[in-house]
Amino acid sequence: MTTLTLTHAKFSTLELFRIPIAVVGSAFWPAASMLAFVVPFAGDDPVASTFATVSMITFAVMNTNLFQYGIGVSEDRAQPWDPYVRTLPAGATPRFLGRILTGLLMMVFSLAPVVLIAALFTEATVSPAAFVGAIAVCALISVPFILMGLSIGYSLPQKAALVVAQILFLPLAFGGGLLTPPGGAPGFIETLAPFLPTGGAARLMWWVTVDGFPFDLKATLALLGWTVLFGIVAVWAYRRDEGRRFG
DSSP: OHHHHHHHHHHHHHHHHTSHHHHHHHHHHHHHHIIIIIHHHHTTOHHHHHHHHHHHHHHHHHHHHHHHHHHHHHHHHTSTHHHHHHHSTTOSHHHHHHHHHHHHHHHHHHHHHHHHHHHHHSOOOOOHHHHHHHHHHHHHHHHHHHHHHHHHHHHSOHHHHHHHHHHHHHHHHHHTTTTSOTTOSOHHHHHHGGGSHHHHHHHHHHHHHSTTOOOOHHHHHHHHHHHHHHHHHHHHHHHHHHHHHHO
16 A cells, blocks of 8 residues: 555646746745835834744645645546546555655745745744744644635536636735734624634644744634535545446
8 A cells, every 4th residue: 555655646746847937936935025015014023024934834735735636636636547546456545645745845846935935035044943833733734724625626516626726826915914913903803713724724824933923722723624524525526426436
């Protein structure tokens, strides 16, 4: 199983890197936002630039997983190779796990420019312990967005999945408070943000990386609730797709 998973991950990654614009595109928006908004307006303030960098990291996690799984899975379902793989004795699990590994690699690729820009051009700073904690929390907050992407990918055809992913990512970023400093968004956004998956993820990241930022229990519980909900929808969508193809 491990060998098959790594083989699928290898070829999935090679397939992705054969389309360079897809790889560059996943890292473009977070890096461009850092250069356009964070560096000139908050780069000289250690606290503000740290908040903004962490927000852009959360944005990159959401954006990468939403498109990688939402669009990628729907594209796979449209290919004749996908139903064939699901009829093999090993089943779809190795390919699915291989896609997860490829998605994690793409997430790292998307995060690297943000971290590099923050280190070179801003006063953002975190302690070694906070940096390690941020890596762990990044892995944690990726789960609901992976499940969200899978829900879209398995429940919608390719063209519809692309439209839904494009519609969702910007409202989720703005509504979750990723494009404004804490307390700087309009009142209704400040009220809504903790209850969105992006807002819960950002607040968990801020708590780990920014000294003095309080732990937001309601935002964390909301994030957990979204994770459970997306997990249920993803399982339902997968089973429905399997029933339509092989039922």
